[in-house]
Amino acid sequence: MADQKNFFISTAISYPNGAPHIGHAYEMMATDAIARFKRLDGFNVFFLTGTDEHGQKMQQTAEKQGITAAELADRNAPVFEKMAKALNCSNNDFIRTTQARHYESCKAIWKKMEEAGDIYLDSYAGWYSVRDEAFYAESETEVRDDGVRYGPQGSPVEWTEEESYFFRLSKYEDKLLELYESKPDFIGPAERRNEVVSFVKGGLRDLSISRTTFDWGIPVPGTDNHVMYVWVDALTNYITALGYPNEDTDNFKAFWPNAMHIIGKDITRFHTVYWPAFLMSAGLTLPSRVFAHGFLFNRGEKMSKSVGNVIDPFSLLEEYGLDQTRFFFMREVPFGNDGNYSHDAIVNRTNADLANDLGNLASRSLSMIAKNCDKQLPAPGDFSDEDKAILAQADAMLEKCREAMDRQRLHKALEAIWDVVGEANKYFASQEPWALRKTDPERMNTVLYLTAELIRQVGILAQPFIPDSAEKLLDLLAIPANKRSFSNLGEAGRLSTGTPIEKPSPVFPRYVEKTEEDA
Numbered sequence: 162m163a164d165q166k167n168f169f170i171s172t173a174i175s176y177p178n179g180a181p182h183i184g185h186a187y188e189m190m191a192t193d194a195i196a197r198f199k200r201l202d203g204f205n206v207f208f209l210t211g212t213d214e215h216g217q218k219m220q221q222t223a224e225k226q227g228i229t230a231a232e233l234a235d236r237n238a239p240v241f242e243k244m245a246k247a248l249n250c251s252n253n254d255f256i257r258t259t260q261a262r263h264y265e266s267c268k269a270i271w272k273k274m275e276e277a278g279d280i281y282l283d284s285y286a287g288w289y290s291v292r293d294e295a296f297y298a299e300s301e302t303e304v305r306d307d308g309v310r311y312g313p314q315g316s317p318v319e320w321t322e323e324e325s326y327f328f329r330l331s332k333y334e335d336k337l338l339e340l341y342e343s344k345p346d347f348i349g350p351a352e353r354r355n356e357v358v359s360f361v362k363g364g365l366r367d368l369s370i371s372r373t374t375f376d377w378g379i380p381v382p383g384t385d386n387h388v389m390y391v392w393v394d395a396l397t398n399y400i401t402a403l404g405y406p407n408e409d410t411d412n413f414k415a416f417w418p419n420a421m422h423i424i425g426k427d428i429t430r431f432h433t434v435y436w437p438a439f440l441m442s443a444g445l446t447l448p449s450r451v452f453a454h455g456f457l458f459n460r461g462e463k464m465s466k467s468v469g470n471v472i473d474p475f476s477l478l479e480e481y482g483l484d485q486t487r488f489f490f491m492r493e494v495p496f497g498n499d500g501n502y503s504h505d506a507i508v509n510r511t512n513a514d515l516a517n518d519l520g521n522l523a524s525r526s527l528s529m530i531a532k533n534c535d536k537q538l539p540a541p542g543d544f545s546d547e548d549k550a551i552l553a554q555a556d557a558m559l560e561k562c563r564e565a566m567d568r569q570r571l572h573k574a575l576e577a578i579w580d581v582v583g584e585a586n587k588y589f590a591s592q593e594p595w596a597l598r599k600t601d602p603e604r605m606n607t608v609l610y611l612t613a614e615l616i617r618q619v620g621i622l623a624q625p626f627i628p629d630s631a632e633k634l635l636d637l638l639a640i641p642a643n644k645r646s647f648s649n650l651g652e653a654g655r656l657s658t659g660t661p662i663e664k665p666s667p668v669f670p671r672y673v674e675k676t677e678e679d680a
């Protein structure tokens with residue numbers, strides 16, 4: 162079916178109450194890699210990211226800075242957009258929740274939930290965390306030694322009492338449990354799924370979904386003093402971007418039925434409890450999967466000493482390079498787990514996996530072709546068993562990567578690709594084509610042809626993760642633009658004898674430590 166080939170993927174939309182940090186960058190890079198992977202694998206992809214601009218957190222931060230919340234959003238949202246570009250994100254849209262299209266969409270979903278009989282007026286008295294923009298039951302909070310009461314994510318909560326509209330979340334308890342049961346893939350990874358299931362099994366209380374004590378939000382239709390709770394507004398961004406409230410747009414019809422949300426683990430409850438309940442209430446299709454990644458921590462002292470504030474994603478890119486940064490985070494941190502990063506760890510990955518293993522292999526083998534084979538890919542002779550085995554391993558990469566990427570195991574996909582890089586290095590070293598040049602030039606041709614073919618397949622599969630470098634690698638092999646998708650992997654796109662091969666320019670520069678004088 163045609164619609165099976167469509168794929169929607171989103172990041173969370175970030176609060177622009179400050180400049181973006183590495184956690185935001187991490188989520189964008191990883192989501193971009195999945196989006197690119199799917200495109201190369203033949204899917205029609207819509208990748209969405211953006212900023213979440215309403216709510217009390219934005220209003221309070223703006224007040225502290227002596228500006229309006231709108232000014233704060235206008236100052237920071239462009240920095241998030243700039244970061245998406247700097248990270249080479251292939252997003253199809255960048256949504257800001259202050260846009261007119263989004264007001265329409267939120268009003269429409271609110272009215273649908275109201276028509277379903279799921280919204281009623283009451284008053285809220287309970288704990289609220291501005292930092293998390295979340296209501297918490299008293300049992301989820303604790304008073305610490307400092308006398309302050311904290312919520313489950315470690316942010317302070319304050320007592321809030323105000324008139325509020327409520328959403329009948331309690332009505333959806335069984336339906337949600339049924340959803341988790343019948344669609345075990347709805348929430349990933351498993352730890353997050355288990356947490357959500359036990360939270361819902363613990364009983365759901367109706368949710369306060371409007372605020373009256375401040376006005377930085379989308380007005381509740383038919384009232385003059387309520388603004389929507391920021392999470393009602395924020396979650397709705399995903400369908401706004403596809404054209405909602407018009408469910409007949411091509412994008413809505415094509416993409417909403419196969420939607421995946423990539424988020425951080427701290428906002429799982431909003432995406433896997435509230436959001437599906439709102440959608441069920443409004444009579445809309447649910448996303449097919451919500452995957453929560455872990456948190457990043459900077460553990461390396463050396464990093465901050467030698468480079469300054471590297472938590473800032475822009476300086477990280479400047480210091481280590483775009484693809485180096487993308488590769489490091491995706492290869493090093495199992496997606497779904499928390500992860501640490503440090504200067505040494507980034508340098509190790511950059512120099513070992515990229516510069517040495519892939520970069521050197523490409524430059525040594527392709528230089529030999531340029532020099533010894535008349536700048537043309539030589540014709541291979543018969544393949545030995547060893548040749549056949551390594552080619553088979555390369556041909557099998559796509560299936561392994563697909564399987565890993567379907568579970569959002571980005572690090573496993575990269576591991577499968579770099580296993581082949583490792584094997585290719587061993588093959589090249591053990592075959593000694595430089596020695597064969599004199600003793601058995603035909604065999605040298607076979608070894609060089611095969612090494613180039615391995616690099617081709619690695620280059621094609623590495624594109625989602627390190628797009629610019631993979632492009633350079635494929636350029637060195639003169640692979641035409643229309644031969645770079647995954648359908649060209651394996652037998653289908655084998656390199657042709659006679660392909661022009663110039664002396665290669667380096668693809669992956671080594672990271673060289675700065676000396677005291679440079680710093």
Ligand code: ME8
Pocket residue numbers: 172173174175176177183184185187188213395396397398423424425426427428455456457458
């Ligand atoms: O939560 N490591 O926005 P946000 C990894 N506006 N990921 C991190 C992180 C870290 N140290 N810190 C934050 C919001 N994130 C809401 C989302 S979606 C409808 C509304 C992740 O700016 C975080 O988990 O606080 C979230 O997925 C994203 O960055 C934006 O966080």
